[in-house]
Amino acid sequence: MGNFKKYWWKLLGCVLVAFSVVMSFTTPLAAGVAEVTPTTTKKGKQLITIKGYNAHFKSGHNRFWLTGNHHTTLIPGTIKEIINENLIKVEFDIPEQLPSNNLALAVQSREDGGAVLEAAVFVSDASILAGMTTAIQMPMDQKADHFTFPFKNILYETIRNLNFHVTMWFALIGCMLISMIRSIQHLSSIEGLKHDRSANEGVRVGLLFGFLGLITGSVWARFTWGAWWVNDTKLNGAAISVLIYLAYILLRNSISEEQKRARIVAVYNIFAFVMMLVFIMILPRLTDSLHPGNGGNPAFSNYDLDNNMRMIFYPAVLGWILIGAWMINLRSRMSHINFTIHNHE
């Protein structure tokens, strides 16, 4: 088809988004440790109940340890009772001396790979001998033998949201970048208002993605962090960026003369884009480095993205940016046709 050169990136966008949707729904989560009871215990022989997620405790290929001191001090566990695939009772003989009070629980499975629950058990009456190590170094990097998404304790299945919520923000930045380029083109060209119209449509499509990002983020936050909104730099920055672009639309509506409007709005657009980048990307990095990350919240901005996750996430980001660009393209052409018809009469 002769038109393929024009269509290829639109088709690519569709394919990538479809791919990410399919993979996001069908990839299972890696096995992980959901809960450990009791959380406080004493030294000696202790029976610990371990609740797993997506685990296969019945397979007999699982080994358990209590570890401390960066996984070098290991207390192996003996399996006492397997209740079901995800619930098991393991006995540990906790010695007198430990490198620290807080022990992590580690599982190794031949099929499911390794999983760790940090600070799982607090030993109240052990004496601390700092720097204690054993000769055994447990291999922690063993991966599952099938394609999985990483297991994160607070997120569980919602980690799939990465491919839908975060992609919205990337699509927002992509759309606003296109809009800013059109604004720059308008300022540096002598011809009419074509670039200005494209910039306008770019902002509108970008705002759609911005609102979707805010709403999906809010819903996600409510059910993982417990609140619809948190006072976090990145969230505030994102909300303010949407406000800045709403102000763009307001500015457009407050100037009546076309040429002047296009010029002023183009200047504001460039200003808004730079401020958006500062607020969304630079400020969170500067201010979050001031408070060390909240212990139990892995979802803020520093994901240790699994390589598997990356394989789905990056194509999804590119796909949604292309879809956004396609929407801008469609709307710009509609706007141009509208303009041509009205000015022709």
Place this chain on the structure above:
Amino acid sequence: MNKKIAATFCLLLGFILNASAADGMEEVMFHSGKIYTFLVVAFIVLLGTFFYMFRIDKRLVKMEQDIEQMVKRSKR
């Protein structure tokens, strides 16, 4: 036509997945059988949206050609 394709797809998917699963995985399969149906539904919605956008695109191409004709004719 769409429904037939969707049904065949579900059936094939079910067979393929069952054939490759070991017995220990049966619980996961059973659990995720429902997710595959949901996925197909979501996928249909997604494909429908993309086809709609393609239709708009094609219509716009036609409109742009018509306008070019109109502008040319009026310039003569």
Place this chain on the structure above:
Amino acid sequence: MIVARELKALIKKEILLEVKNKTAVSGILLYAVATIYVSYLSFRQITDLPAWNALFWIILLFASFNVAGRSFDKEASGREVYLYTLAGPVSVILAKTLFNALLMMILGMFSFICYAVLIGTKPLIHTDYSMFVIAVLIGSMGFASILTIIAGIAYKTDNNVGLTAVLGFPVILPFLLTLIRFSKNALDGLSWSVNGSYLVVLLLLNVVVWVLGYILFPYLWRD
């Protein structure tokens, strides 16, 4: 350099106008004193430190909306137009920004003194005063810089009365939040090693806005 010469002349002109006319300065001083006095009458003494901090910055924020928002009002009069055909747009925006920043810094210090006298310094037990003064100065400068360029954009529209506030509010918000956190830490007496990064953020935002104004203002001024 030509720009520097124009700059000096423009700033001198603004300062002379102010000294003679006193409209802007007196208006803003009156505004600040009035709001502080009203707060005094409502609250008497504020003993809660976060509230003390927040109220101070809210008063200063709205005072700066007045200052910078009015900085382009005088353009309407004809005699200004002649001057601006001589000077380049870069000098105009830099002169206005510097003048507003200077004005705001003086106003900020004055407000701080009034505020401390009226509302009291009871909660200020461990305060690092030098750090807080720096916060007031950098904060005033930042408010002035951001609002000057926004006023420049709003001046060109048809209804620029409330537009400066609407356009300026989202842009000022992160700056304000960081400023409040920085000054709160200063009031609590935290050390520079902890607080210094916030100051870097404030300075960064200032610099970004200056650079953007420097690059973009000529396009606005083409009329």
